[in-house]
Amino acid sequence: MRYRCIHSAEEVRRFPPIDVSPCQTISQASHHRAEFGVERRWEAWRKSRSGGIGRRAGFKILFWQQSVGSIPTSGIELVHDIERPTERVPGPGTCYTGSCALHERLMDILLANPRCYCAGVDRAVQIVELAIETFGAPVYVRKEIVHNQFVVNRLRDLGAVFVEELSEVPEASLVVFSAHGVAPSIHKEAKERELRVIDASCPLVTKVHLEVLRFVKEGYHIAFIGRKGHEEVEGTIGHAPDHITLVEDVLQAGTVDLPADKKLMVLMQTTLSVDDTKVVVNALRERYPRLELPPTEDICYATQNRQDAVKEMCESGIGLLLVVGSHNSSNAARLVEVAQRRNVPGYRIDNANELDSKWLEGVELIGLTGGASTPDEVVQSVIVRLKELGAGDVRPCTTAEENVVFQLPLVLKEAEARFPTGQPATK
Numbered sequence: 001m002r003y004r005c006i007h008s009a010e011e012v013r014r015f016p017p018i019d020v021s022p023c024q025t026i027s028q029a030s031h032h033r034a035e036f037g038v039e040r041r042w043e044a045w046r047k048s049r050s051g052g053i054g055r056r057a058g059f060k061i062l063f064w065q066q067s068v069g070s071i072p073t074s075g076i077e078l079v080h081d082i083e084r085p086t087e088r089v090p091g092p093g094t095c096y097t098g099s100c101a102l103h104e105r106l107m108d109i110l111l112a113n114p115r116c117y118c119a120g121v122d123r124a125v126q127i128v129e130l131a132i133e134t135f136g137a138p139v140y141v142r143k144e145i146v147h148n149q150f151v152v153n154r155l156r157d158l159g160a161v162f163v164e165e166l167s168e169v170p171e172a173s174l175v176v177f178s179a180h181g182v183a184p185s186i187h188k189e190a191k192e193r194e195l196r197v198i199d200a201s202c203p204l205v206t207k208v209h210l211e212v213l214r215f216v217k218e219g220y221h222i223a224f225i226g227r228k229g230h231e232e233v234e235g236t237i238g239h240a241p242d243h244i245t246l247v248e249d250v251l252q253a254g255t256v257d258l259p260a261d262k263k264l265m266v267l268m269q270t271t272l273s274v275d276d277t278k279v280v281v282n283a284l285r286e287r288y289p290r291l292e293l294p295p296t297e298d299i300c301y302a303t304q305n306r307q308d309a310v311k312e313m314c315e316s317g318i319g320l321l322l323v324v325g326s327h328n329s330s331n332a333a334r335l336v337e338v339a340q341r342r343n344v345p346g347y348r349i350d351n352a353n354e355l356d357s358k359w360l361e362g363v364e365l366i367g368l369t370g371g372a373s374t375p376d377e378v379v380q381s382v383i384v385r386l387k388e389l390g391a392g393d394v395r396p397c398t399t400a401e402e403n404v405v406f407q408l409p410l411v412l413k414e415a416e417a418r419f420p421t422g423q424p425a426t427k
């Protein structure tokens with residue numbers, strides 16, 4: 001929303017392109033204030049067409065806090081530029097606090113539910129926390145445990161050491177594999193280097209790995225829909241690299257060559273866009289009608305639920321979608337795309353500091369969500385910032401209830417049995 005709260009006639013005079021008589025503005029406002037409640041005052045102003053101030057200057061008087069007769073001798077009036085946006089210029093009396101009642105009425109937040117942590121991320125983060133607690137720091141983590149900067153920094157402070165490759169991990173150290181899953185070659189390398197491993201791969205990623213092994217064993221060639229370079233995709237393809245062809249998008253689906261003499265199965269990354277993936281599958285099936293789908297969806301429940309919530313928020317008339325998530329979060333990026341495909345501007349932000357107040361200009365209802373690797377506390381800090389910028393009510397947009405939990409204690413109990421508490425993590 002491009003707006004400026006004007007609290008005095010002096011400001012009305014100072015800020016271009018306003019070219020109205022402040023006295024006229026104030027007396028019109030005073031007239032309506034005397035006769036109607038807040039909501040009806042606004043309606044009365046729009047209908048009256050008297051004075052023409054709103055039409056001429058692009059201003060409408062919505063609400064005021066105080067007036068001294070009809071003469072604006074002090075900063076008292078709140079006037080919002082709605083129809084003709086102007087730059088938001090800091091200046092005395094300009095309202096940036098969001099504390100005025102007008103802001104609360106104009107910019108509400110629709111908060112997605114479900115949002116943020118999925119069961120797989122929750123489990124992976126807890127595994128690192130408990131590993132540090134149980135075995136002591138440092139605990140090495142191959143790749144980012146989940147794609148979220150806030151989480152990675154917090155775990156680093158607790159004693160996690162993030163590495164890109166196992167070669168950076170001292171021999172016999174404790175290493176945690178990330179939620180995105182790894183190829184068998186990584187397990188092999190860890191064994192060769194006598195590393196102690198706790199695998200935090202999400203069980204739903206592991207499910208896709210097992211599908212790969214099963215279908216390859218049954219003689220299928222797999223068209224795998226996913227994003228090149230993503231850790232999950234590398235881990236999955238690494239289970240049968242000679243029997244998988246990566247298909248990134250609908251363009252590739254139109255050109256990719258799949259073996260003519262084999263049964264064909266399509267599998268996919270767990271965090272893709274549900275809608276886009278259907279398009280890619282259809283394009284593949286047009287060229288390869290014998291292509292089969294697995295018995296259950298690969299795109300996981302959390303991805304689907306978060307995208308459904310964004311779709312519902314778009315239906316509810318949000319003028320902007322903010323997705324809290326890190327730059328490398330596939331899940332968060334897809335949520336932005338879901339909104340953009342519905343002509344709703346969408347932005348991904350890592351935290352409240354990345355929020356650009358320009359995005360809020362002209363927006364009356366903001367959709368807010370967090371990707372599956374984002375802790376809710378970061379979303380809550382964005383809400384605080386939005387309120388500072390003028391947001392009012394926060395309303396939930398609930399599209400599903402999630403109660404999925406992946407067992408954690410078993411993983412650590414097994415690890416604990418092999419590596420007694422107190423054993424140093426490094427030699």
Ligand code: SF4
Nearest residue numbers: 118120202204270300
């Ligand atoms: S997004 Fe889905 S697949 Fe990925 S960690 Fe979460 S639950 Fe598992």
